[in-house]
Amino acid sequence: MRFKFARQGLAFWSALCCVTAPALAVTLATDLSPASAAEPGLPTQAASHLERVVVTATRTETAAFDIPASIDRVDGDMVRVNKAQVNISESLSGVPGLLARDRQNYAQDVQISVRGFGARASFGLRGLRVYVDGIPATFPDGQGQITNVDLGSVDHIEVLRGPNSALYGNSAGGVIQIFTENGAPKPTLDFGLAAGSNSVLRENIKLSGSSGNLGYVLSGSHFQTDGYRAHSAAERNIANAKLTLQLDIASTLTLIANSVSLPKAQDPIGLTRALYESNPRGVDPAAVAYDTRKSIDQTQAGLIWERRLDGANALRVMAYGGHRNTEQFQAITVAAQNSSPLNPGGVIALGSDYRGTDMRWTLRSTLADRPFTLVAGLAADTLDQQRQGFQNFVGTTPNIVQGVQGALRRDENDSALDVDQYVQATWKYAPDWSLSAGLRHNTVRIQSKDQFITATNGDDSGTASYSSILPVIGLMYALNDKVHLYASAGRGFETPTLNELAYVPGGAPGLNFGLRPATSDNLELGIKTRLDGVGELSAALFQTHTQGEIVTLTNVGGRSTYQNAGATQRSGLELAWTHTYARFLRAQAALSTLSATYQNAFVTCNLSPCPVTSQQTVAAGNHMPGVARESLFASLAWQPPIGWHGGVEGRYLSRVFVNDTNSEAAPSFFVASANVGYAAAWANWKLNAFARVDNLFGRQYAGSVIVNEGNSRFFEPATGRTWLAGVSGSLSF
Numbered sequence: 001m002r003f004k005f006a007r008q009g010l011a012f013w014s015a016l017c018c019v020t021a022p023a024l025a026v027t028l029a030t031d032l033s034p035a036s037a038a039e040p041g042l043p044t045q046a047a048s049h050l051e052r053v054v055v056t057a058t059r060t061e062t063a064a065f066d067i068p069a070s071i072d073r074v075d076g077d078m079v080r081v082n083k084a085q086v087n088i089s090e091s092l093s094g095v096p097g098l099l100a101r102d103r104q105n106y107a108q109d110v111q112i113s114v115r116g117f118g119a120r121a122s123f124g125l126r127g128l129r130v131y132v133d134g135i136p137a138t139f140p141d142g143q144g145q146i147t148n149v150d151l152g153s154v155d156h157i158e159v160l161r162g163p164n165s166a167l168y169g170n171s172a173g174g175v176i177q178i179f180t181e182n183g184a185p186k187p188t189l190d191f192g193l194a195a196g197s198n199s200v201l202r203e204n205i206k207l208s209g210s211s212g213n214l215g216y217v218l219s220g221s222h223f224q225t226d227g228y229r230a231h232s233a234a235e236r237n238i239a240n241a242k243l244t245l246q247l248d249i250a251s252t253l254t255l256i257a258n259s260v261s262l263p264k265a266q267d268p269i270g271l272t273r274a275l276y277e278s279n280p281r282g283v284d285p286a287a288v289a290y291d292t293r294k295s296i297d298q299t300q301a302g303l304i305w306e307r308r309l310d311g312a313n314a315l316r317v318m319a320y321g322g323h324r325n326t327e328q329f330q331a332i333t334v335a336a337q338n339s340s341p342l343n344p345g346g347v348i349a350l351g352s353d354y355r356g357t358d359m360r361w362t363l364r365s366t367l368a369d370r371p372f373t374l375v376a377g378l379a380a381d382t383l384d385q386q387r388q389g390f391q392n393f394v395g396t397t398p399n400i401v402q403g404v405q406g407a408l409r410r411d412e413n414d415s416a417l418d419v420d421q422y423v424q425a426t427w428k429y430a431p432d433w434s435l436s437a438g439l440r441h442n443t444v445r446i447q448s449k450d451q452f453i454t455a456t457n458g459d460d461s462g463t464a465s466y467s468s469i470l471p472v473i474g475l476m477y478a479l480n481d482k483v484h485l486y487a488s489a490g491r492g493f494e495t496p497t498l499n500e501l502a503y504v505p506g507g508a509p510g511l512n513f514g515l516r517p518a519t520s521d522n523l524e525l526g527i528k529t530r531l532d533g534v535g536e537l538s539a540a541l542f543q544t545h546t547q548g549e550i551v552t553l554t555n556v557g558g559r560s561t562y563q564n565a566g567a568t569q570r571s572g573l574e575l576a577w578t579h580t581y582a583r584f585l586r587a588q589a590a591l592s593t594l595s596a597t598y599q600n601a602f603v604t605c606n607l608s609p610c611p612v613t614s615q616q617t618v619a620a621g622n623h624m625p626g627v628a629r630e631s632l633f634a635s636l637a638w639q640p641p642i643g644w645h646g647g648v649e650g651r652y653l654s655r656v657f658v659n660d661t662n663s664e665a666a667p668s669f670f671v672a673s674a675n676v677g678y679a680a681a682w683a684n685w686k687l688n689a690f691a692r693v694d695n696l697f698g699r700q701y702a703g704s705v706i707v708n709e710g711n712s713r714f715f716e717p718a719t720g721r722t723w724l725a726g727v728s729g730s731l732s733f
Helices: 002-032 076-080 163-168 273-278 285-289 334-339
Strands: 070-075 098-101 111-114 129-132 154-161 174-180 188-196 200-211 214-225 234-248 251-266 293-308 313-329 347-367 370-390 408-430 433-450 462-480 483-494 518-531 535-547 550-556 559-564 567-581 585-598 602-605 615-618 630-638 643-653 669-682 685-694 702-705 715-717 722-732
Touching (some): 154 163, 163 483, 163 518, 347 408
Parallel strands (some): 129 174
Antiparallel strands (some): 070 154, 154 174, 214 234, 234 251, 251 293, 313 347, 347 370, 462 483, 518 535, 567 585, 585 630, 630 643
16 A cells, blocks of 8 residues: 555656646746836736645744645635635635535535545534634544634635644544634724525624723624425524733733524435435425424623744633534434434434633744744643433324424433643755644543433443544655655544443444544655746645544434444645636636545444344445545636726536445536626725626536435436625725
């Protein structure tokens, strides 16, 4: 395997030489040519004028070009301009290696995977770490969500992939960090309104400014829709506040608070292939019969204190806490709930209290007279969760009423604790060479106290603990100031979540102590270039070998069990390119190839307990479900600050298997979109009006898939051709 990767690496570098050699020749020719007749005062497109993109992947502000890792930054304008600003998936298509799928189902979160990690999540985010202004949106057990992000106040988004993700601990198959804006220099009121197909309505408002040593950003948004599919209406309200106080010349205190309310989001659930092909806008009758839906209410706050101790040393302390209530009605039949005393029912009620802290010391100094940076820290996060399950019906045959909360079937108090110590360093030990290394010790403890114990439903209490040491190392070589080469390696760690531990195969009581964490060895080779006349081009070749991949064993009647399935391998190539022509014409392209396969055969089942007659063998070499082998994104946008602007986008995705046996797949598709707008400014006012059309050619395709869905309802249809129009503006005082 290692030799195979080495051969791939040689082929990769050879191919890159073939690609970049002509570009370098063009660069030299451009640098030696006479100066162009550009108008005075207008920027040229020379590489020296390319914007310096700064990221925080190493927990210190560093140019992305100088980091031996795959990391992309999406600025706030790219999140907002001529977009609906409803789902984060709208803005991430141009990030290679990341697949963000809009489920058209607001009862479930956006489906995001990075290099195949997170693809198996049927709800929420799994296998990834998500942070908003440095505050984790991922619980200590590895389950996360991203519903509380107000896109109207986003400053930028960073996406980290590959070995360096391990520096963020448990379930860091990839890291998504969202940063909101700081207060504007002078008071500014922003507002926006957009409406479109499927009765979509989005309203937002933001007040930003500074007063003395205080900077402030207050924002809120309201969104509602009747949904593309039947039984998919939703309403969502988000509020966000960020206050930054300059305590003195060396200290800053930042307060962040936000809330999200999802009063009711209907859940159209997935469709079988037959229903998907015959009526993609419809729903399975079970969704209507049981009125499947979800409601969420979450409030959280965080405090960050930063202080420069002297010219070399700095401290940062972050603390946060929050509460989240969730109620979900599922389409589990009365027959399934009555068939076993172990069935947890069709209604989930969760009350979650979470809190944590991160304390960090940073040293910027020299080692052997060469620049040296050291970061050391301690992070601790806790989750206390009351989980209850109820029947989704009341009464008995023939007087059963469905879609209402019935008898209690599950009651437990769960907790998760994650304590990490980490250290990482970067040393530019020679003019053209830099070395990055890090080490993180990760400890996760999960506990469940069962409070629903009967003669036929045993005690499911238990405690599980996991720990691991995660090393990362990276080496970067600057061929010149426009071409950087790098290699990196690291080990990742993914523990079972509370949901995955909840049930023992075969119906025995207690936690599933047979389920162990998955560990991943990651290797990556890459090149980053900033070439005159070519723009920014990056490429990464990677391979991830995972031992003990966590997969589904059984999924019957709302009670899923999991197992470790031996080894898996993910390998692929990612290419990203951006360039700006004629000052305002921006072109972007991202290509990803990913082969994600099971290296060992294992058995899965559609019954519990699992008789031999119901066992299904997942063959070695099968593709991991939810993962596309190829994806391509390209866009062209005319983006002057004033006047007409617009653009076109295209996205291709290859077929995606929906189950481990690879017996079903969602077909490949290509979709396109176009937008146009006009921006004007006078005095203290700025106004922008826009219109856009998505799925320009009206293709029918599966926007997302539900991996290993027990009723074969794998497919979540995307919208047909839709339109959206809106207006936004700002007033500076």
